[in-house]
Amino acid sequence: FHPERWIEGERPPEYNHVTDAYLPFGYGPRICIGRKLAYAEATLAVSEICPGAPVERKSMSTWFFKITDRADDLLEALDDGRLEGWPAHVKEMQRNWIGRSEGLMMSFPLSGDDLPQETLPIYTTRPDTLYGASFLGVAPDHPLAKHFADQDPACAAFIAACQAQGTSEADIEKAEKKGFRLPITGRHPFTDEELPVYIANFILMQYGTGAIFACPAHDQRDLDFARKYGLNVIPVVCPPDADPSSFDVGDEAYVGPGTMMMSGFLDGLPAEDALPAAIKKIEEMGWGEGTTNYRLRDWGLSRQRYWGCPIPVIHCDTCGVVPVPQDQLPVSLPPIDASEFKTPGNPLDRESTKAWREVACPQCGDLARRETDTMDTFVDSSWYFARFASQPEDEPIEKAEADGWMPVQQYIGGIEHAILHLLYARYFTRNLKDCGYTDATEPFTNLFTQGMVTHATYKDSHDGWVFPEDARHIDTGRLWDETETPIESDLVYRLTREARDAGEKFFSAYDAQVSATGKALYRESTPDEKAYDELVPDEFPILANPIEKMSKSKKNVVAPEAIADAYGADAARFFMLSDSPPERDVEWTDAGVEGAWRFANRVYETVTKGEGLLKAGGAIGPDLSDDLMALRRSTHKTIAGVTGDIEHFRFNKAIARLYEFLGACKNLSSDGDAAPVAAEALGALTQLTAPFMPHLAEECWELLGGEGLCTDAEWPEADGSLLTEDVITLPVQVNGKRRGEIKVAADAAEDAVKKAALAQDDVARFMEGKTIRKVIVVPGRIVNVVAS
RNA sequence: GCGGGUGUGGCGGAAUUGGUAGACGCGCCGGAUUCAAAAUCCGGUUCUGGAGACAGAGUGUCGGUUCGAGCCCGACCACCCGUACCA
Numbered sequence: 001f002h003p004e005r006w007i008e009g010e011r012p013p014e015y016n017h018v019t020d021a022y023l024p025f026g027y028g029p030r031i032c033i034g035r036k037l038a039y040a041e042a043t044l045a046v047s048e049i050c051p052g053a054p055v056e057r058k059s060m061s062t063w064f065f066k067i068t069d070r071a072d073d074l075l076e077a078l079d080d081g082r083l084e085g086w087p088a089h090v091k092e093m094q095r096n097w098i099g100r101s102e103g104l105m106m107s108f109p110l111s112g113d114d115l116p117q118e119t120l121p122i123y124t125t126r127p128d129t130l131y132g133a134s135f136l137g138v139a140p141d142h143p144l145a146k147h148f149a150d151q152d153p154a155c156a157a158f159i160a161a162c163q164a165q166g167t168s169e170a171d172i173e174k175a176e177k178k179g180f181r182l183p184i185t186g187r188h189p190f191t192d193e194e195l196p197v198y199i200a201n202f203i204l205m206q207y208g209t210g211a212i213f214a215c216p217a218h219d220q221r222d223l224d225f226a227r228k229y230g231l232n233v234i235p236v237v238c239p240p241d242a243d244p245s246s247f248d249v250g251d252e253a254y255v256g257p258g259t260m261m262m263s264g265f266l267d268g269l270p271a272e273d274a275l276p277a278a279i280k281k282i283e284e285m286g287w288g289e290g291t292t293n294y295r296l297r298d299w300g301l302s303r304q305r306y307w308g309c310p311i312p313v314i315h316c317d318t319c320g321v322v323p324v325p326q327d328q329l330p331v332s333l334p335p336i337d338a339s340e341f342k343t344p345g346n347p348l349d350r351e352s353t354k355a356w357r358e359v360a361c362p363q364c365g366d367l368a369r370r371e372t373d374t375m376d377t378f379v380d381s382s383w384y385f386a387r388f389a390s391q392p393e394d395e396p397i398e399k400a401e402a403d404g405w406m407p408v409q410q411y412i413g414g415i416e417h418a419i420l421h422l423l424y425a426r427y428f429t430r431n432l433k434d435c436g437y438t439d440a441t442e443p444f445t446n447l448f449t450q451g452m453v454t455h456a457t458y459k460d461s462h463d464g465w466v467f468p469e470d471a472r473h474i475d476t477g478r479l480w481d482e483t484e485t486p487i488e489s490d491l492v493y494r495l496t497r498e499a500r501d502a503g504e505k506f507f508s509a510y511d512a513q514v515s516a517t518g519k520a521l522y523r524e525s526t527p528d529e530k531a532y533d534e535l536v537p538d539e540f541p542i543l544a545n546p547i548e549k550m551s552k553s554k555k556n557v558v559a560p561e562a563i564a565d566a567y568g569a570d571a572a573r574f575f576m577l578s579d580s581p582p583e584r585d586v587e588w589t590d591a592g593v594e595g596a597w598r599f600a601n602r603v604y605e606t607v608t609k610g611e612g613l614l615k616a617g618g619a620i621g622p623d624l625s626d627d628l629m630a631l632r633r634s635t636h637k638t639i640a641g642v643t644g645d646i647e648h649f650r651f652n653k654a655i656a657r658l659y660e661f662l663g664a665c666k667n668l669s670s671d672g673d674a675a676p677v678a679a680e681a682l683g684a685l686t687q688l689t690a691p692f693m694p695h696l697a698e699e700c701w702e703l704l705g706g707e708g709l710c711t712d713a714e715w716p717e718a719d720g721s722l723l724t725e726d727v728i729t730l731p732v733q734v735n736g737k738r739r740g741e742i743k744v745a746a747d748a749a750e751d752a753v754k755k756a757a758l759a760q761d762d763v764a765r766f767m768e769g770k771t772i773r774k775v776i777v778v779p780g781r782i783v784n785v786v787a788s
Numbered sequence: 789g790c791g792g793g794u795g796u797g798g799c800g801g802a803a804u805u806g807g808u809a810g811a812c813g814c815g816c817c818g819g820a821u822u823c824a825a826a827a828u829c830c831g832g833u834u835c836u837g838g839a840g841a842c843a844g845a846g847u848g849u850c851g852g853u854u855c856g857a858g859c860c861c862g863a864c865c866a867c868c869c870g871u872a873c874c875a
Contacts, residue, residue, distance in 0.1 A: 099874070101874080202875090206874090415870090579813075592800080601828095784855050
C-alpha cells in the first residue's frame with residue numbers, strides 16, 4: 001500500500017465500517033491496479049450484464065462476476081486434493097455455500113384466460129415424486145404473480161403482505177404458510193390432471209426458477225400448505241418397513257427412502273432409481289431436462305458509493321458499454337468535498353462530479369458517461385496477493401515473477417472469511433490464470449484460521465456496558481433475590497468508587513425487586529450462611545456477561561498503548577500466544593499478561609547470571625558432571641521441542657516448554673566447566689524466546705555478549721545424541737493399572753525389563769496370590785503384567 | 789431442520805496419536821521475607837477416604853473392541869459455529 005497515494009481528508013462517518021474493516025483511509029480510489037489487469041477486470045465485467053437486474057438503479061447496469069460458471073471447479077477442487085492444506089470445516093462451509101444439487105428443470109403447460117406465458121418452468125430435485133403432485137406454486141415476486149396482481153387488487157394485496165413480512169427473521173421462524181389461488185391451472189405431464197396454481201409465501205424467487213411443483217406427502221412445507229388449503233396429499237414413496245396399502249403421512253412429510261407406489265410407470269422401483277427414470281421420461285416427452293442447480297449466486301460487484309475502485313467502463317449512447325483504454329488506466333476518482341458525504345447516495349452521480357463523469361467515448365468520440373458505480377472491496381482482496389508477488393504496482397503482473405511466489409504457501413485469516421473472501425479469491429485466481437497472469441488455480445495452498453481475542457463484558461442493571469477495569473471482583477459474593485433464589489448471574493462485581501468518581505456510567509439503584517427492601521443485594525461467604533450484607537451505599541453491583549469478541553461498543557477492548565506501558569508489548573504478545581492454541585479464541589485477562597510479565601523478568605534475571613558468557617566462548621568439556629549433562633539434555637530437548645512446536649503453530653506448547661526450561665536454568669552456575677554449558681543454555685533460552693518476546697531477547701542477547709542481533713543469529717540446532725537418556729523410567733502396570741515404576745537402561749533387553757518389573761516391590765505386592773498370564777513390554781514406553 | 793465442530797481439574801489448556809491423564813500458565817491454599825503491606829521466592833493444589841504411607845474413583849452419558857482407551861467402534865446427551873422456507 002502506498003501511503004503517498006492516500007487522499008487527505010476527514011473520514012466520512014457513514015463509511016466507518018468499510019474503512020475499519022478493510023482499508024486504510026482513502027485506499028479505494030487509487031487501488032494499485034496494474035493497467036493490464038484492470039483492463040481484464042473491465043472485460044470480465046462488461047461481458048456479463050445480469051438480465052434480471054433491478055431497473056430502479058441510477059447507473060446503467062449492475063455488474064456481476066459469473067462465479068457460477070466456475071461453480072463446478074470450485075467445488076471439485078475441495079475434494080480432489082488441491083486443497084489438502086485447508087481445514088475440513090472451511091471446505092465444508094464452501095461446499096454448502098456452493099450448494100450443488102442435481103434435479104430436473106421442466107415446464108408445465110398452463111391453461112386459463114389472459115396468460116402472460118404458455119408454460120410454467122419449475123425446478124425440482126424430486127422428480128420421482130411427480131405423481132404425488134397436487135399443486136404448482138410461484139414466488140410472490142414471480143412474473144406470473146405480478147401479472148395477475150396488475151388485474152386483481154386482492155392478489156396485489158397478498159403479494160404486498162408477503163413482501164412486508166418477508167425479511168424479518170423472527171417472522172420467518174414462525175411464518176405460516178400462506179397462498180393465493182391464481183385463476184389458472186397447469187397440466188400434469190403423466191396424468192394430464194389440471195393442477196391449481198398458487199402464489200406461496202415460502203417460495204424464493206432467487207432459487208431455481210422461483211416456481212415449484214408441490215408434493216405434500218414428501219415435503220414438509222408443501223404438506224403444511226396443503227393441509228391449510230385442503231389440497232390432496234398423495235403418498236408415492238412407501239417406507240421400507242410400512243405397508244403400501246395403508247401407508248399415509250400424518251402431519252409429517254416422509255422424506256426417506258422407499259418404494260414407489262401410485263406412480264404409474266414408476267411403481268415398484270426404489271425411489272433412487274425412480275428419480276433418473278422420471279427425468280428420462282420427461283426428457284423423452286420434451287417437457288424438460290435434467291440439470292444441475294446451484295445455491296451459489298453470481299457475485300454482484302458494483303456498489304453505489306464513492307469509496308471504492310471505479311469500474312473502468314464508459315457508457316456511450318452509440319457504442320454501448322466501452323472499456324476504458326489501457327493507457328488511461330487506472331481511473332482515478334474525482335476529489336470531492338467532505339461535505340458531499342453528508343447526503344445519502346453516491347457523490348459520483350451528482351452535479352459536483354459531472355466534469356469527471358462526462359468524457360469522450362473512446363470509440364466514436366461522442367460525449368459519453370463514466371460508470372459511477374465502484375467495486376465491492378472484495379474485488380481488491382481477491383487478488384492482492386498476486387499484486388504483491390509482482391511489482392511495481394502500476395505495471396501489469398509479470399507471469400514469471402508472480403509464479404515465483406504463487407500460490408501463497410501459508411495463508412492466515414479469521415474464520416469469518418471462510419466463505420466470501422476465500423471463495424472469491426479462489427474464483428479470481430482462476431480468472432487470472434485464464435488471462436495469463438499466473439499458472440496457479442488455487443491461491444492458497446495451506447490455510448490456517450486463527451481465533452479471535454475475547455474479553456469479559458460487564459453490564460449494569462440498566463443494561464449499560466461497563467469497562468472491565470472498572471469492575472471489582474467480589475469472588476465470594478452471589479446475587480440473590482428476596483426469596484433467596486440466586487439471580488441469574490454469576491459472581492457479583494462492583495463498580496469501583498474511583499471509576500464512578502471519574503464519571504463512569506453507573507446506576508443509582510439496583511433492580512427494584514431487590515432494592516425495594518434496601519438490603520440483601522448480595523451476601524458474602526458460603527451459600528449456607530444466612531448472613532446477608534447490606535450494600536455499601538456508594539458501590540454498585542454489576543453483572544458479568546458472556547465473554548465476547550472485543551468490541552468498542554461493548555467496552556471490552558483493551559488499549560494496546562496502556563498494555564505496552566504497563567507490561568510491554570512483549571508480555572502482551574507472549575500471553576496471547578501462550579494461553580490458547582491459535583485456532584481458538586483467546587480470552588484476554590490481566591492476570592494472564594501479568595504471568596507473561598513475570599516470565600519476562602525471570603528470564604532477564606536468569607540471563608544476568610551469564611553476563612558476557614557468549615562473548616567469552618569456550619568449548620564444552622568432555623567429562624561433565626551429571627547435573628551439567630542434565631542441563632545440556634534439557635537445553636537440547638527444549639530446542640528440538642520448541643522448534644517443532646513453532647513449525648506446527650503450537651505456540652502455546654512451545655511457551656510451556658520455555659517455562660519448563662527456565663525452571664531448569666534457575667540454579668545454573670557459570671563457573672569453570674559450567675560456563676560453556678551455561679552459555680549454551682542461556683543462549684538457547686534467549687533465542688527460543690525471541691520469536692515470542694523479540695525486545696527482551698535482544699536485551700538478553702546483548703547481555704550475554706552475543707554477536708550482532710539475536711534475530712540475525714542462526715537458529716539453534718538440537719544435538720540428537722542429547723535427546724535420549726541412557727537410563728529411563730518405565731511405568732509398570734498390573735492388569736492395566738499403574739502400580740510402580742522401574743529404572744532400566746534405555747537399550748535393556750526385553751527379558752531384563754520383565755525381570756526388573758516383576759521384582760519391583762509395589763508390583764510384586766499386587767501380584768500376590770496371582771498367576772502371571774502374560775507380560776507386555778512396549779520398549780521405552782510401558783510394562784503391563786497380566787495376572788489373575 | 790441441515791452441515792461442521794467441541795466436550796479433560798475452580799479456569800485456559802497438555803497428553804509423544806492406543807501406553808504414567810491433568811504438562812505449562814492462571815487462580816487458590818500454606819510457608820519464607822517484611823514493623824506491616826505490595827512485590828519476590830519456596831512448597832502444595834483432579835475428587836473421595838486417611839494424620840500418613842496408601843487405597844478407591846475419574847476425561848459429557850451408556851455400551852463395545854483391547855493386555856491397556858481421553859484417543860478406536862456403536863448409540864445417546866449437551867454446548868458452540870455456520871446456514872436456511874434452497875423445492
